[in-house]
Amino acid sequence: MPKKVHVQTTINGEAVEYLCEPRQSLLEVLRDVLHLTGAKEGCNNGNCGACSVILDGRLVNSCLVLGAELEGKSLETIEGLAEPEQLHPIQDAFLENAALQCGICTPGFIMAAKALLDQNPNPTEHEIRYWLAGNLCRCTGYDKIVRAVQDAAQTTS
Amino acid sequence: MRAFEYVPAKTVAEATSLLAEKGDQAKPLAGGTDLIVMVRENRRQLERMVDIKDLPEANVLSYSPDTGLELGAAVPCHEIYADDAVSAAYPGLIDAAKIIGGTAIQGRASVGGNLCNASPAADTIPPLIVLGAICVIAGPNGSTREVPAEQFCTAPGQTVLENGELLVSFKIPPPPKNSSSFYLRFIPRNEMDIAVVGAGASVILDDSKTSIVSARIGLAAVAPTPLLAEEAGASLAGKEISDEAIDAAAEAAQAIASPISDMRGTAEQRTHLVGVLTRRALNGAIQRVKEA
Numbered sequence A: 001m002p003k004k005v006h007v008q009t010t011i012n013g014e015a016v017e018y019l020c021e022p023r024q025s026l027l028e029v030l031r032d033v034l035h036l037t038g039a040k041e042g043c044n045n046g047n048c049g050a051c052s053v054i055l056d057g058r059l060v061n062s063c064l065v066l067g068a069e070l071e072g073k074s075l076e077t078i079e080g081l082a083e084p085e086q087l088h089p090i091q092d093a094f095l096e097n098a099a100l101q102c103g104i105c106t107p108g109f110i111m112a113a114k115a116l117l118d119q120n121p122n123p124t125e126h127e128i129r130y131w132l133a134g135n136l137c138r139c140t141g142y143d144k145i146v147r148a149v150q151d152a153a154q155t156t157s
Numbered sequence B: 001m002r003a004f005e006y007v008p009a010k011t012v013a014e015a016t017s018l019l020a021e022k023g024d025q026a027k028p029l030a031g032g033t034d035l036i037v038m039v040r041e042n043r044r045q046l047e048r049m050v051d052i053k054d055l056p057e058a059n060v061l062s063y064s065p066d067t068g069l070e071l072g073a074a075v076p077c078h079e080i081y082a083d084d085a086v087s088a089a090y091p092g093l094i095d096a097a098k099i100i101g102g103t104a105i106q107g108r109a110s111v112g113g114n115l116c117n118a119s120p121a122a123d124t125i126p127p128l129i130v131l132g133a134i135c136v137i138a139g140p141n142g143s144t145r146e147v148p149a150e151q152f153c154t155a156p157g158q159t160v161l162e163n164g165e166l167l168v169s170f171k172i173p174p175p176p177k178n179s180s181s182f183y184l185r186f187i188p189r190n191e192m193d194i195a196v197v198g199a200g201a202s203v204i205l206d207d208s209k210t211s212i213v214s215a216r217i218g219l220a221a222v223a224p225t226p227l228l229a230e231e232a233g234a235s236l237a238g239k240e241i242s243d244e245a246i247d248a249a250a251e252a253a254q255a256i257a258s259p260i261s262d263m264r265g266t267a268e269q270r271t272h273l274v275g276v277l278t279r280r281a282l283n284g285a286i287q288r289v290k291e292a
Helices: A025-032 A089-096 A105-117 A127-132 A141-156 B012-025 B035-040 B077-081 B084-089 B091-098 B109-119 B126-132 B231-235 B243-256 B267-291
Strands: A007-009 A014-020 A052-055 A057-061 A074-076 B005-008 B026-028 B048-051 B063-064 B067-071 B134-138 B145-147 B153-155 B166-172 B179-186 B198-205 B212-220
Touching: A007 A141, A014 A025, A025 B198, A052 A105, A057 A105, A089 A105, A089 A141, A089 B231, A105 A127, A127 A141, B012 B026, B012 B048, B012 B166, B026 B035, B063 B084, B067 B109, B077 B084, B077 B091, B077 B267, B084 B091, B091 B109, B091 B126, B091 B179, B091 B198, B109 B126, B109 B166, B126 B179, B126 B212, B145 B179, B198 B267, B212 B243, B212 B267, B231 B243, B243 B267
Parallel strands: A007 A074, B005 B048, B026 B048
Antiparallel strands: A007 A014, A052 A057, A052 A074, B063 B067, B067 B166, B134 B145, B134 B166, B179 B198, B198 B212
């Protein structure tokens, strides 16, 4: 059995250390080791986007990253978005626009939307739809999600 | 996932010796968007993953109009199309880098990994072929060798890489004057799909931009490996730009396609698509030269 890997990293601005098996994905480490259960397991093969997180400023599927790869990196997850008393504007916009039903895709969509607005504060509808093409939602039909991201863009820019 | 060892390599020499030690039980890890899925689904068993993302040579993205592009094998698609100079010089490669998976995949997936995965339908391989990309391969004991992109894949999922060898980077020549490139694929939806057929083209036009000096055509998903349609490209050399010349090249491309029928399309449909997409790729590349 290969030895566990000791990882020192930054998650949502805080220094974090953990031990993980090399075969554990970042998603498994987040959920099973660190108990950050916001990122969801949908397909576990990079198609659905439910496990989206932001790694060193870049949107990635945490099911396609190894936990062992996080040494020295900086990770943003859904848990780091809201302030104690206040939701993030993207979270507010999702609520206001009823951009969710069952909610399992929502953390992934919100992290994907954040990565988009971080680099493009005023995206067109076309840009939003292409950017979010890697995130699947079986409830909403996407329109409400796109409108929520447009709303959030207006609030944050 | 079955257990394996994870080792981040600090130098190319370390990476090749870590790979060589385990033979076919070791694989380099770049973006992992194919490799991690294959290991998780038990389509591939490994004792060791050697992370190459810390290797400077595998992360280089350096373009100069005089020497061309040096592209590290681990550079993710996202970084390639974010580079304005690279995007302007090699638009055909950018066409492909922008349509592999969604945003989160493009944040990790590399052109080097796309080539090493050796899918017949890989989107970046036709552009690599038509742009004349050379694959720089490091072997154990400090050896290196260079292989043209069109010779890299040998069968579905198989490449020229021997145990202990590592694809380190690509060298792509600078775009000649009055040249451009184009890649497109047919998929039955708008995004997030695998090519039914893919076609890439690069063209060099004369100064009046009415004649073709030379052309290269690359095809995906119509044979066990992506193909260089050599005769199709050569048929255009010295020809005035015309529908007839482009139709003839498209027919020559169709002649070398040997597609299969599967869930994505029938052999007949794929052969038809080779003609359509070759014409569109050539016209697209020609249009880009004229608009430049």
